[in-house]
Amino acid sequence: ATVPEYQGKGYAKAMIDFIITKYREEYSTLQVGTGDSPMTIPFYEKCGFVRSHIVPNFFTDNYDHPIYEGGIQLVDMVYLRRSF
Ligand SMILES: CC(C)(COP(=O)(O)OP(=O)(O)OC[C@H]1O[C@@H](n2cnc3c(N)ncnc32)[C@H](O)[C@@H]1OP(=O)(O)O)[C@@H](O)C(=O)NCCC(=O)NCCS
Known part of the structure; x- marks a missing residue:
C-alpha cells in the first residue's frame, strides 16, 4: 500500500519495477493476487500485468x-x- 497522501506519484509502480529489476536474473514472472476491485486491478493492468486465473470464494471462505x-x-x- 502507498500512504494515501502519496498515492498517484508513481511510488507503487516504482516498487514493482524495483522488484522486477532485483529478481530479473532468477525469475521471469511476477504474480500478484488481489480482490476483484476497481481500486487495484486497473493499477496492476497499468503496470503491465494481465489476468491469469481466479481462486473462487477466497475472500468469503477465508475471512470472518x-x-x-x-x-x-x-x-x-x-x-x-507480468512476464519479464
Ligand atoms: C493500488 C496502490 C498501491 C497504487 O499506489 P500508487 O503509489 O498510488 O500508484 P502509482 O502512483 O505508482 O500508479 C502507477 C500507475 O497506475 C495508475 N493507477 C494507480 N491506481 C489506479 C487505479 N485505482 N485505477 C487506475 N489507474 C491507477 C496511476 O495513474 C499510474 O499511471 P501512470 O503510470 O500512467 O501515471 C494504492 O492505491 C494503494 O495503496 N491502495 C490501497 C491498498 C491496496 O489496495 N493495495 C493493493 C493490495 S493488492
Missing part, C-alpha cells in the same frame, strides 16, 4: 467478515501476471 472495496464485496481472489 465481508470486505468491501469501492462499494463492491470482494469474493474471488484474482491473480495477475
Whole structure:
C-alpha cells in the first residue's frame, strides 16, 4: 500500500519495477493476487500485468467478515501476471 497522501506519484509502480529489476536474473514472472476491485486491478493492468486465473470464494471462505472495496464485496481472489 502507498500512504494515501502519496498515492498517484508513481511510488507503487516504482516498487514493482524495483522488484522486477532485483529478481530479473532468477525469475521471469511476477504474480500478484488481489480482490476483484476497481481500486487495484486497473493499477496492476497499468503496470503491465494481465489476468491469469481466479481462486473462487477466497475472500468469503477465508475471512470472518465481508470486505468491501469501492462499494463492491470482494469474493474471488484474482491473480495477475507480468512476464519479464
Ligand atoms: C493500488 C496502490 C498501491 C497504487 O499506489 P500508487 O503509489 O498510488 O500508484 P502509482 O502512483 O505508482 O500508479 C502507477 C500507475 O497506475 C495508475 N493507477 C494507480 N491506481 C489506479 C487505479 N485505482 N485505477 C487506475 N489507474 C491507477 C496511476 O495513474 C499510474 O499511471 P501512470 O503510470 O500512467 O501515471 C494504492 O492505491 C494503494 O495503496 N491502495 C490501497 C491498498 C491496496 O489496495 N493495495 C493493493 C493490495 S493488492
